[in-house]
Every structure is written in C-alpha cells, then in structure tokens.
Amino acid sequence: MxxxxxxxxxxxxxxxxxxxxxxxxxxxxEPSLWANADDLVRRAGGVPIRVASKSVRVRSIVERALQRNGFAGVMSYSLAESVWLADNGVDDILLAYPTTSRSALLDLVADDRRRAAITVMVDSTESLDLIDALAGPGHPPVRVCIDVDSSLKLGRAHLGVRRSPVHSANHAAALASAIVARDGFDLVGVMFYDAQIAGLPDSSTAVRLIKKRSAAELLERRGRVVAAVGEHARLEIINAGGTGSLEVTGADPAITESTGGSGLFSPTLFDGYDAFxxxxxxxxxxxxxxxxxxxxxxxxxxxxxxxxxxxxxxxxxxxxxxxxxxxxxxxxxxxxxxxxxxxxxxxxxxxxxxxxxxxxxxxxxxxxxxxxxxxxxxxxxxxxxxxxxxxxx
Ligand SMILES: Cc1ncc(COP(=O)(O)O)c(C=O)c1O
The missing domain is CATH 2.40.37.20 (D-serine dehydratase-like domain)
Structure with missing residues (x-):
C-alpha cells in the first residue's frame, strides 16, 4: 500500500x-477523542455530562468517558441496550426515548439492580398504561422521567423536533401528578432536549437569531416546568442540552446535568458551530x-x-x-x-x-x-x- x-x-x-x-x-x-471530551467538560461549565450512547456505540469508549472528571451516567436509546449496559456495570442510565419492548420491560422489572440503574422516558399517561400492560399487573416501581418538548413555538411555527406532547409547565405538572398517583412508577426526572439549538449549526444570521430566542424562552420555561413538577416529586435528574448547546444549558441554574456524545467524535454535522x-x-x-x-x-x-x-x-x-x-x-x-x-x-x-x-x-x-x-x-x-x-x- x-x-x-x-x-x-x-x-x-x-x-x-x-x-x-x-x-x-x-x-x-485517541488524542483528539479525549481532547474533545475535555472540551465538552469545559463548555458545560461545571455541570456533569451524561454520555449519549447512541452517538458513540462503542461500550468501552462510553465506559472510558465515564471514568473522566465531568462525565456522569449514560443517556441510552433503547431499553434492551439499557438493560445490557446495566448488566455490564453501568449504574446510572437515562433512557431518552419511550419504549414498547415487552421483553426489555420484563427484563427491567425482573431485577432490582436494573430497576435502580435505569430511568425510562414517558410523556403521557398512555406511556404509563403501555408499561403497565407490557410489564404486567403489580410490577415493582419503575423510575421514570418526563420528556418536555423544548421546541420554540412562534405563532403556528414549531421550531424543533417532534417528540413529547408536553410543552407547558401546567401540562408537565398534570402528568407529574398522574404519575405519582399511580403504583408502579417513581418520578425522578425531567428532560429537555433543545434540538433546534444543540443540533443546528450556526449557518446564518437567521439561525443564530432563532437559537438565541429559543435559548431565552427555554431558560424561562425550564425554570417554571422544574418548579411545577417539583411540587409533586423530588427530582434527581434535570437534564438538558447536547453537544451543540452545552454552554447554553450549562449556564441554567435549573438543570442538574447536560448530555454530550457527538462531540467526542465530532462528525461533519458538528463542523459549523460558533461556540466551538x-x-x-x-x-x-x-x-x-x-x-x-x-x-x-x-x-x-x-x-x-x-x-x-x-x-x-x-x-x-x-x-x-x-x-x-x-x-x-x-x-x-x-x-x-x-x-x-x-x-x-x-x-x-x-x-x-x-x-x-x-x-x-x-x-x-x-x-x-x-x-x-x-x-x-x-x-x-x-x-x-x-x-x-x-x-x-
Ligand atoms: C434527548 C437527547 N439529548 C441529547 C442529545 C444530544 O446528543 P449529542 O451530544 O450526541 O448531539 C440528543 C441527540 O439527539 C437527544 O436525542
């Protein structure tokens, strides 16, 4: 060659x-990988970073990141993956997306260590009904986190991803109250993923303006949602942001942690950001x-x-x-x-x-x-x- x-x-x-x-x-x-890790930690401004496993998909790199100062816990993408990670010693896993996997739910509720390690994502009482239906009646408590839609609504425009229907503090509080009223669930967290900031390169003045406006709106709304949900449960996890928004979310006193994954590898979609x-x-x-x-x-x-x-x-x-x-x-x-x-x-x-x-x-x-x-x-x-x-x- x-x-x-x-x-x-x-x-x-x-x-x-x-x-x-x-x-x-x-x-x-390798030197760039760990220099990127240090850079993520610096940008998060003292807030611990949860490693987004979907953006790595190499277990030993996820584990090595977790051993570094500034990283704590995994943000996983599938419940089967979460169970596998828990069985391999990861003790703090936030599953960031809803699940419909019966086998993974049965695996979760069958084992106390898995249940202690894994928090699953919900965004409606339908999510709870489905977990009950799949995990069986009288299942032991499952740790749950509410996904709060973090898009920016401008008139009829929806700027951000289409995930959770929960947008307002009132809606989040109503869901929190429904969760704590039911057996089989422990409400432990809220998650805000600002895709329109974290996942959008600064490609134009218009984009920068929207991102700024969205950051200001979220700063205010996150605080209100956390206070409203906090009336119903003691929140261990208040997660926000991603590789592209660490300095924005890290500066919000309402959050306990941020997320980062893509920034470790820095693929081409992360080339055009002003902040890094x-x-x-x-x-x-x-x-x-x-x-x-x-x-x-x-x-x-x-x-x-x-x-x-x-x-x-x-x-x-x-x-x-x-x-x-x-x-x-x-x-x-x-x-x-x-x-x-x-x-x-x-x-x-x-x-x-x-x-x-x-x-x-x-x-x-x-x-x-x-x-x-x-x-x-x-x-x-x-x-x-x-x-x-x-x-x-
Ligand atoms: C819920 C959630 N949080 C955070 C992230 C950020 O991940 P990354 O740092 O890999 O961009 C994502 C990415 O899609 C996500 O879906």
Missing part, C-alpha cells in the same frame, strides 16, 4: 498505525479499487449515509488526500464510491482514502470494531455495539 501527496498529522499517524488492517475499517484518533471548533476524531478508511479516469478514483464501499433529512450534508466526506469530491450522479455508493478531483490523479489502485461520517455513532453501525490510535501510534481494537453482536435499532 502506497500513500501519495502531502500526508500530515493526524492522517499519516493514523494510516501508518493501521497499515496492516484490511479496508474498510473505522479509526479513532470541531476537532474530528472518528474516520473510516477505504481503498481505491479502480481508476475509471485519471482524475477519478473509485473506492470500495462507502455509502454510509447518515439519518435525518436526505440532504447533501448526510453524505460522508473525503478528508485525505484533500481535494476529492463525490460525483453528483453517484454519491457515496453501496459498494463503489467514485471520487473526482486533482488529488485522484496521483491515487493508484490499493491506495487509501480517509473519510468522515456525517454523524457520530452511526458510523460504528458499519464496523465490528474501531482502531483506536494513540499519540505514539499504538493501536487498540475496540468492539462496537455491532461487534459485540448488538443491534438496538
């Missing part, structure tokens, strides 16, 4: 350290398998398109060698990804190209392990969820 052109840090170190691995493979630049400079730590490496024209190099695999609205920004990006672009009519392909540009002139069959994914944890669904490369080139293979035989959706 031959490297061409100007190779520079970290690319030369990553390529040299992984030269024995067959492509395609995923690689993590993206330091990529996660890549995947593909090989040139053919040269259909002198300025085109076609790679094996690579069609790892990220979830969300199917825009161009969901495509992977070639970062080394610099100056390679996808071909509009093909994009990143199922098994063939042609890239065009001057850099392709010097690429030959067998050469390697380093790519970035648009999202963080999703990249790991493509690989059984990630090669974690240290500052000195020492490489460790860590299993992804997928590599551990786990696919939680």
């Amino acid at each position: 031959r490297h061409t052109g100007e190779v520079s840090e970290p690319y030369d170190r990553l390529l040299q350290a992984t030269s024995d691995l067959d492509t395609p493979f995923a690689v993590i630049d 400079t993206s330091r990529p730590s996660a890549y995947f490496v593909l090989s040139v398998v053919r040269k259909p024209a002198p300025d085109i190099a076609t790679l094996f695999a690579g069609g790892y398109i990220a979830s969300g609205p199917t825009n161009k920004n969901r495509q992977p990006v070639a970062v080394w060698p610099a100056g390679l672009s996808p071909i509009v009519t093909e994009g990143a392909g199922e098994v063939q990804t042609p890239l065009k540009g001057d850099a392709a002139l010097s690429l030959r069959v067998g050469d390697r190209v380093i790519m970035r994914h648009a999202k963080a944890g999703e990249m790991c669904e493509r690989f059984d392990d990630v090669a974690v490369v240290g500052a000195n080139g020492r490489t460790e293979m860590l299993a992804t969820y997928r590599g551990e035989g786990k696919n939680f959706g």
